Amino acid sequence: MKALYSKHAKTIFPWLLILPTLAFLIVFCFVPMFRGFGYSVTNYDRGNPKATEFVGLANFVRIFTEDQVFVKALVNSVKWVGCEVVLQLFFGMIFALILNQNFKGRGLVRTFCFAPWAVSGVLTTMLWILIYNEHIGLLNHVLRLAGFGHLTKAWAQNIQTAFGAVVVAELWRGIPFFTITLLGGLQTIPLELYESARVDGGSSWKNFWLITIPYMKESIIFATLMRTIWEFRSVDLIMTMTDGGPVRRTLTLPIYMYKTSIENGQYGYGAALTVILFLILSVYVVIYLKANHFGKGVNE
Amino acid sequence: MKPKTKKKLIRVLTLYLPMTFFLLFIGIPLLWALSLSFREGSSVIKGEFQFLPDPVTIANYVYVWTRNRLNRYFVNSMITSFGSVFVIGFLALFNGYAMSRFAFKGKRIFMVILLMTQMIPLIFNMSSIFLMMVKLKLANSLFGICLLHIASGLPYNSLMMKSFIGGIPREIDEAAAIDGCNRAQIIFKVILPAVRPGFTTVIAYAFITCWNEYLLSYTLLTDAKKFPVSVGLKYLVGEYSTDYSALAAGCIIALIPPILLFAYVQKHLVSGMNAGAVKG
Amino acid sequence: MRRTWKTAALTLAGVLVLSGCGSNGGTNSGTSGGDSPQETSGSQETTAAKQGNAGSEKEPVTLSLWADFVTPERTRYVETMVADYMAAHPEVKIEVTPLPDSADDKIMTAYEAGQGPDIFLSSGPDITSHINGEYVIPLDEYFENWDQKELILPAAVETVRQYDVTGNNRLYYIPNGISFxxxxxxxxxxxxxxxxxxxxxxxxxxxxxxxxxxxxxxxxxxxxxxxxxxxxxxxxxxxxxxxxxxxxxxxxxxxxxxxxxxxxxxxxxxxxxxxxxxxxxxxxxxxxxxxxxxxxxxxxxxxxxxxxxxxxxxxxxxxxxxxxxxxxxxxxxxxMIQPGGMTISSTCRNPQAAFDFIAYMTTGEPVSQYCQQWGVVPVDQEILENAAWIDEQPWYEASAEKLLDENTLFYNQYSWxxxxxxxxxxxxxxxxxxxxxxxxxxxxxxxxxxxxxxxxxxxxxx
Missing domain, CATH: 3.40.190.10 (Periplasmic binding protein-like II)
Structure with missing residues (x-):
């Protein structure tokens, strides 16, 4: 039955399948998105819409020649995404391996571990604000009780710790996402492979690299890719916890865009930043997909 | 050292120790939220410290459910979430099937297109989306919100579905084709049952995203009677003061549906997928 | 004694405001400061009733009202007031949308699409953007014809006039309370x-x-x-x-x-x-x-x-x-005092009906309760002088005393x-x-x- 999924068949069937989705995405995602991009060649100011003029590429020129905050924000964004994705993958992997083992109350533990991801964003930020607070925070209180009073800090405001503080808060809801996704990947590994490896006398460590990782490659690549995009564009947590401060230590590109467009009403300039964010991520995605041969073949 | 003790030690080191660490990290903020939700609101502002609420009160729960009308918002959230997830589920099934089984021209581009929709924070496109929804006469309608939820939920869930379907051996489709099934039948009668755990997972993921979605609903709905839970919770964050305990209580109520759903889904996550893989 | 202080003080504030804003297109309206209209006390109900009777022959009117920074308590206040108003004015139907948080972004998005509310109750509207975009209408005409306009503290009205970024010194919202x-x-x-x-x-x-x-x-x-x-x-x-x-x-x-x-x-x-x-x-x-x-x-x-x-x-x-x-x-x-208040949008089809509602909300018991909920000082001079709750909260008194002091001055912020x-x-x-x-x-x-x-x-x- 080669005809069913032949690689060379000029079938329109897959197109029929994806057509409704394409329609949805074009109408509800791309039309608004590109309309938004259109502002990038204007000086559209929300506070003064009547004065809008076409300015060509002036906004882009300004971003690359004058705007020092942009560079800083970009560097912070890369740092932010790097920390988040690497740490979430690392811990997510460990916990997925743990939760894949047999132990009593596994279902309960799994459900519990998944909760942070399902918690509403407003609670997540509120909780971590209350945890990190210098005066009424949980963390400082516990430190004092434990006799480490000298270590207390304004965790989310201190220049040294602010970035780490928001990273940890984001990890809290990000690790469960990775854990669950990777757990799904782990389930696809046929148990016989481990059985035969045991017969051959392979160590657990070896099994991990020779069986687990190759089998989970697709899950890992996929989860990492999605997470990179989502972390790159994330706004709410940093916005509420630190507002990009102190002294721009936590100012990522989307936070900078938010301050420019939404708070100051400079939509034109903000849209130019949006276009740049979009291009950066698009290039990243294309390279990433190519490098990993993700989705190239059919069901390898 | 006896082999049995050694084995036990290894199990403690590789399982229980890291798991305890994990549970503490995940659990402390959650339990603290639970504790907050049973406290008296003013005790939080004062900076009083209570590991366990003293006195214990359920007033916060009553308050958010009735005075803050979470009961009403709950219904709205249910409508938009359930209205969206099944469409997302089936369209994701189609996309996943197309992407994992066919090597059609433009597949790579389709995947990039899916990913591109995820790149811009929604807030920067809100004016354009609003304007378009007004033109389509879909602003201020739960139906319009559903459509937007579907559009924003499709990309991720389609790609996830692709990897789920990719895990099903192709032989079973081919066998079905030999038995005379047409393509539609293969999707619904062969793929869908085989990918059911994956399908349930997609539904659960989509449900959570829809359930917690705030910005679209807040901006597009102009009738407060249509607001979902996520917007309703924001009423507890005041101009100059946040009602921390009530907010914690509200968020815990809001957490119940996703948690129940996940408790159900995680069972499938184990048995179903492994069964499918072993079959091949 | 202190009660008269309050009004006197705020009138003084108004005078100072006026002297400070010369560069903004000049001041056109003389304020009739100080003469607090005592005889209007209790006239609120009769006015409402009168309007109610007259309105029964009118065409039915539907108005939408948005309010920002709303909590469950504030929602209840707004809804109660609206219900009372609708009971007295059966021809008017008001749809309330209480909004949590700052509604700045939401309301701008709605205005841009021509879908703004008829009336916006804001604790401090981003008024210059709204005026620049021509999303709100000037209310001078309605205000001039309003029989209770003397109740509103002149200083507050003058401050609002200064926000007119077009330089015409027009009144774009009716202030209801002042924050210090x-x-x-x-x-x-x-x-x-x-x-x-x-x-x-x-x-x-x-x-x-x-x-x-x-x-x-x-x-x-x-x-x-x-x-x-x-x-x-x-x-x-x-x-x-x-x-x-x-x-x-x-x-x-x-x-x-x-x-x-x-x-x-x-x-x-x-x-x-x-x-x-x-x-x-x-x-x-x-x-x-x-x-x-x-x-x-x-x-x-x-x-x-x-x-x-x-x-x-x-x-x-x-x-x-x-x-x-x-x-x-x-x-x-x-x-300078920064009043909150209510605006009417340019898409409103019944500005007169909208203004009548604003008038109701800006005077008497409604504004008194509003100010308690929002923590601001009322600009209805009668309430300012007589409301019992003001006496119970010393910071209002303290503010009034401070304002009375001849050494108290105001700086011109040019916030417009x-x-x-x-x-x-x-x-x-x-x-x-x-x-x-x-x-x-x-x-x-x-x-x-x-x-x-x-x-x-x-x-x-x-």
Missing amino acids: TVLWVRSDWLKDTNSSVDTWDHLFEAVENMTDKANNRYGIAIRGGKGGAKFLERQMYAYSGILSKFDENGKCTINDPKNVEFVERYLGLYGTCTAEGDLNYGWTELAAAFDSGSAGMIIHNLGSASNHMDAFDGDQSKFEAIGMPLNDQGTSVNL LPGHDDIYGDMDTASQYVMTGEMTAQEMLDEWADYLQDCYDSYFHK
Whole structure:
């Protein structure tokens, strides 16, 4: 039955399948998105819409020649995404391996571990604000009780710790996402492979690299890719916890865009930043997909 | 050292120790939220410290459910979430099937297109989306919100579905084709049952995203009677003061549906997928 | 006695406002200050009833009303008022949409799409953007024909007129309440340390005296994060005694040596008399510092009174609100009063009906309850004089007394200047750099002044 999924068949069937989705995405995602991009060649100011003029590429020129905050924000964004994705993958992997083992109350533990991801964003930020607070925070209180009073800090405001503080808060809801996704990947590994490896006398460590990782490659690549995009564009947590401060230590590109467009009403300039964010991520995605041969073949 | 003790030690080191660490990290903020939700609101502002609420009160729960009308918002959230997830589920099934089984021209581009929709924070496109929804006469309608939820939920869930379907051996489709099934039948009668755990997972993921979605609903709905839970919770964050305990209580109520759903889904996550893989 | 003070004081405030705003297109309307219309008391109901009778023959009218920063209690207030109004006016149907949080972004998005509400009740609308976009209509005509317009404090009306960025001095919303910038201080700490905050020099001393780092007590909490620059500006003008952001030659005064001196002194307190977190405090953290008893002083407005009441179990011997301390010239300089209020959008099909509702909400019992809920001082002079709740909350009295003092002055902020507010975010960050020593106060204020000068020049010499 080669005809069913032949690689060379000029079938329109897959197109029929994806057509409704394409329609949805074009109408509800791309039309608004590109309309938004259109502002990038204007000086559209929300506070003064009547004065809008076409300015060509002036906004882009300004971003690359004058705007020092942009560079800083970009560097912070890369740092932010790097920390988040690497740490979430690392811990997510460990916990997925743990939760894949047999132990009593596994279902309960799994459900519990998944909760942070399902918690509403407003609670997540509120909780971590209350945890990190210098005066009424949980963390400082516990430190004092434990006799480490000298270590207390304004965790989310201190220049040294602010970035780490928001990273940890984001990890809290990000690790469960990775854990669950990777757990799904782990389930696809046929148990016989481990059985035969045991017969051959392979160590657990070896099994991990020779069986687990190759089998989970697709899950890992996929989860990492999605997470990179989502972390790159994330706004709410940093916005509420630190507002990009102190002294721009936590100012990522989307936070900078938010301050420019939404708070100051400079939509034109903000849209130019949006276009740049979009291009950066698009290039990243294309390279990433190519490098990993993700989705190239059919069901390898 | 006896082999049995050694084995036990290894199990403690590789399982229980890291798991305890994990549970503490995940659990402390959650339990603290639970504790907050049973406290008296003013005790939080004062900076009083209570590991366990003293006195214990359920007033916060009553308050958010009735005075803050979470009961009403709950219904709205249910409508938009359930209205969206099944469409997302089936369209994701189609996309996943197309992407994992066919090597059609433009597949790579389709995947990039899916990913591109995820790149811009929604807030920067809100004016354009609003304007378009007004033109389509879909602003201020739960139906319009559903459509937007579907559009924003499709990309991720389609790609996830692709990897789920990719895990099903192709032989079973081919066998079905030999038995005379047409393509539609293969999707619904062969793929869908085989990918059911994956399908349930997609539904659960989509449900959570829809359930917690705030910005679209807040901006597009102009009738407060249509607001979902996520917007309703924001009423507890005041101009100059946040009602921390009530907010914690509200968020815990809001957490119940996703948690129940996940408790159900995680069972499938184990048995179903492994069964499918072993079959091949 | 004190009751008449209040009105007199606020009238005085109005006069000062008028004298300060000469450069904004000139003032056209003379205010009939002071003559409080006593005979109108109790006329509210009859007016409402009259309108109700007349309205029964009218076409049915539907109005949409949005309100921002709404909590469950505020929602209940708005809905109750609307229900009462609809009961008296059966031909009018009002659909209320209470909005949590600042609705700035939502309402702009809606206005841009022509889908804004007929009436917007805001605790401080972003009015210049709304006027620039022609999203709201001037209400002068309706206001002039309103039989109870004398009830509204003239000073508040004049302040609103100044927000007309087109330079025509028109009235775009009807003010309902005034918010005051105040210092919330721990009275008990001041007493314990034998300090006072009547002048700026004493204030700086008091901050040092109250600081007791060993016991986690800090003399002051500085708002270094979001919203900090706004308050820093108010404080530096209070300190320097300068009364306008632009001098008679149109030069920006924000980098005046006196202002620089203040910023150096004030931000210099960071680390020595403050906790380390102040570097990036927003309002949430600032409130937590004060309410948990870690900071002796914060700057905010009257709106947070109920917070502090809760936090200190209503013990008013522990905290109080005071206006700006006296500067070298012996004056207390404050920011012009900033009223909240209700606007009518340009898409409203029944502006007269909308205005009637606004009139109802801006006077009498509705506005009295509004002001309690929102923590603002009513601009209905009758309520201001007679409402019992004002007497129960000393900070309103204190504010009134402060206003009565002949040494109390107001500085002209030029907040209507296009682009004026867009620099605050950058200045929040700049103040952080000053606190960490990576920038000097002079550099920060020079940057601020340059920016505002550009705004000013491009507005007046275009």
